[in-house]
Amino acid sequence: MDRRHVLGLLGAAPIAYATTGFESVRAESDYPTQPIKALVGFAAGSGADILARFYSKKLSDLCGRPVLIENRPGATSNIALSLAANAKPDGYTIVYSANSNMAGNPFMFKDLSFDVEKDFTPLALLSQTTFFLVVAPNSPFNTVEQLTKHLLGQQEKNKYGYTNQTAHIGTEYYMSLTGIKAVPVAYRTAVDAMGDLANGGIDFMIIDGTFGSGQVKAGKLKPLAVTAVTRHPTFPNVPTMAEAGVKDFEFTSWWAAWAPKDTPREIVDKLEGWFGKIMAQDETRAFLEPNAGTPLKGGSKEAREKQRVEIQKWKRATEAAGIKPL
Structure with missing residues (x-):
């Protein structure tokens, strides 16, 4: 390999590198x-x-x-x-x-x-x-206090549904603050849980508001509380968990x-x-x-x-x- 060829290779390397860098910069700007x-x-x-x-x-x-x-x-x-x-x-x-x-x-x-x-x-x-703590629309419970009292009275029979981490941990946190025991039931989507909630297969659930708000408005879910620290302007009559008696509770997505x-x-x-x-x-x-x-x-x-x-x-x-x- 002669000296001219070596110098050509050495000179070509930075040009190739610069071209690659230029293409990368252009791709980012475009x-x-x-x-x-x-x-x-x-x-x-x-x-x-x-x-x-x-x-x-x-x-x-x-x-x-x-x-x-x-x-x-x-x-x-x-x-x-x-x-x-x-x-x-x-x-x-x-x-x-x-x-x-x-x-x-x-x-x-x-x-x-x-x-x-x-x-x-x-x-x-x-x-x-904001998430909702909900029960079936025909549930006899109208407040978190009523639901909690009922759940405390039949500890080993309770079941709750969830579809995501926030609902799961939020429910477990509610249970830890109130002394409730319940078996968790996982659902792929909130739609899948609706039937079990309506027929008593599960007692309650904490559900995300993106899906749950429409169900609440349609009367397909009864909201007992929202999980945020303040009430939501679209649902001004639904209390927060803290207002409903579960102190120090705040869990949102x-x-x-x-x-x-x-x-x-x-x-x-x-x-x-x-x-x-x-x-x-x-x-x-x-x-x-x-x-x-x-x-x-x-x-x-x-x-x-x-x-x-x-x-x-x-x-x-x-x-x-x-x-x-x-």
Whole structure:
């Protein structure tokens, strides 16, 4: 190999590297140039799915590309989160996930295949959802106090339903504060639980407001309390759990959008900006409030800070409820 050939190779290397770097920068500045996949860890038709489809339509309108929902239910959203954590960090895979998963799952499962802090880049806060403590519409109980008294009187016979982490831990927390015992029954979606609640297969449940609000309005569920610290403006006559006599109870679900770790900053900034615009729209508030939701403001930094506070909250709640990771 002659000297001219060696020098040619040495000179070509940085040019190739610079071209690769240029292509990467151009791809980020042109983003998005193809559809974006949005993972959801719950089934189609669930409260989470309803929220995700609303946000994705809005995001598609702003970014100019389709945002395609991929429902990957199962393992308390761990399947969807694992797929997101291992996706290429190019902005074409995002995941909508709640605090129950991004803060609660480490206290529910011993061997997660991902780290909720290290393996994800937060994009933006989205919304907070109030949950309801509900019974069947023909139930003789009209207050939390009446339900609690009944449940305390037949401890070993009680059953409650749940469809997600917030409902599960929230119910266990309620039980720990009141001394109730009940057997948990897991359902894939809230729709699946409706029949058992109506026919007495389960005694009560804490249900997410995105789905539950419509059932309450239609008279298909009787709400005894909301789980937030304040009453919801759409349901001003429904007391909080604290007002209903369960002191120190406050448990809500909040949602954020996430991307895999190492997603380029320019792409994160674009997504953060688009989601910020979505949450500031009057149409978003008009969509959320009738469904027991409230818009949240905050980008990547605020979402990370809120997640870290929430992790400590879930740690306290699971310890109080005596829940050990499986």
